[in-house]
Amino acid sequence: MAMRRQSVVLGMLLTPVTLFLGVFFLLPLCIIAVFSFLSPGLYGGVEWSFYHWNYGRIFGWADGIIEIYEPIYLQILFRSLSFAALTVGLTLILCYPVAFWVSRLSERWRLVFMFLITLPFFSSLIVRLYAWLLILKPSGLLNTVLLSIGAISEPLEILYTPTAVVLGMVYVMVPFMFLPLYSAVDNLDRAQIEASLDLGANRLQTFLKVVLPQTLPGIMGGAVIVFIPSVGNFVVPDVLGGAKGLMIGNLVEQQFLSSRNWPFGSALSMIIMAVVLTVLLISASRARKAGGHA
């Protein structure tokens, strides 16, 4: 009896959340799903006739022509996935040691650092990426400095390459990796590290057997938070990437804004979403297994 009343109350409390998610998340998702099975309209929009070759095109068979196989979209999808994975790996390598360092700072310096790491959120992403453009271009800051100290004899071609895209994404994603990592590192039980050393484990063993497993939730959290927006990112490759830096997000953007093929853009979005969901589910089940009953 009491249980039922509780669940009714809970339901009422959750109504605004449900409504919000329904209107701003589920509904658009359904629209995209439906659009992905329609034909494109002449000037954008959709024709209300069923068409399933949008997906065929992504997997390499354009417009139902089985004879020609050109998996260019799959290649771009894989490139996006590998860029995103690389971004996750690099931000992790960068942030993990820094998180330990920051957790050891005095209260005051820790606050200063936390302010610095959240500072980028206060300015426009586009502006910050254009700053990188100025740094990376052939006559930019990086090349000028390297040339003048004689480290290189010719300007490095970084801008409009995959390197520039990954660099830009790492730059954008660092705070998202840092915050969950820091929280995990800060919650580490120092006594357990000492217990491990006390029981004869050296520093490496202690790291592998105690520190790493205990910060794993933070690592997983950071990885997911960085991976998802990285896969679909189009702003960074737009500004810093050339043709070889094109990512799946750029394709979606193009389909909606310039190519006026909404159904194809929708199909691409659905694929991204499917990939991201798969990654999420795998990492969630992994986390459940690793976390056990803890």
Place this chain on the structure above:
Amino acid sequence: MTHLLEIRNARRTFITPEGGHLAALDGINLDVGANEFVTLLGPSGCGKTTLLRAISGFETLDSGTMTLGGADLTALPPFRRPVNTVFQSYALFGHMTVARNVGYALEVAGVGKASREAQVAEALEKVGLAGMGARRPSQLSGGQRQRVALARSIIAKPRLLLLDEPLSALDRNLRQQMQLELKTLQHALGIAFIFVTHDQEEALTMSDRIVVMRSGHIEQIGTPREIYRHPKNRFVAEFIGETNLFPVTIDRVDGETALARTAEGVEMHLPSAGRKPGEQVTAILRPADFNLGPTGIPGTVTRAVYLGSDLYLFVQPQAGGPEIRVISRDGAGFDEGAAVHLAHDPARVHVLEAA
């Protein structure tokens, strides 16, 4: 006789947040025998944890030496010291099973799985947790966690086990049970224990020797009996057990006993050895050292507290001065307001030279 652990002139100073210097260890000298149960006893902040951490290697000394079995300890990192610790918070690994926690020292030492499992089972058996190996620490009670921490710390057969207030989180009954079990375990293992507590009762029941500490230095080292009956100074006397302190002036010496008086005029009889008339000393008497009878210091009961079989009395001497605390074993018929006389055996009086 050589000792297992020898600490000489150990010093450690911390810089306080206010910029001052705090001598957490202020010239510590301590020897511990190969299977001795030594207790560090002292108020919070006196340096007990710091001393333990210096022995286990988590705190460095500013100066002084430390040897274990004749070998220098100070240069070794914690994981190379044949010393293990039972942490106050237990510090169990939450992401591992009980069995893996207990076997951790063997696992990192590269002991094979079969031998490890056998030793883990044996260690769990020893602390009364047989069959609990598959659980997680979070699925255990406080007392059981304590036992896991204990099993984990003895499995690698350290020569010295350090225990930092291991019983402080347990309730009274469990604590008393664990006190006995720890003592039994220490005998069975034949290794040295250094046990930290701020509970004097615990120290008295468990220790071979007690080290009384105060603000970074050692006030007295001795057997529980020595510490209790012959405290070296006021601090030790007051810290260990209930105490009555009487600052007195020797009036006259009369064969075996001396007569002394407090400023208010309360009369005491002390052992006369070494006493001279006019000398000012402090006489110490434990509550149980008084007998309620027809003679002795006259006074009035101001409060009577029943402690099971004993009756705890606060007696205001007629002459004045602070109340005297008395334990009466027979217990009958002393209500508040009753007039009593407190007699004592002069031989039971402990005398501190300083007044």
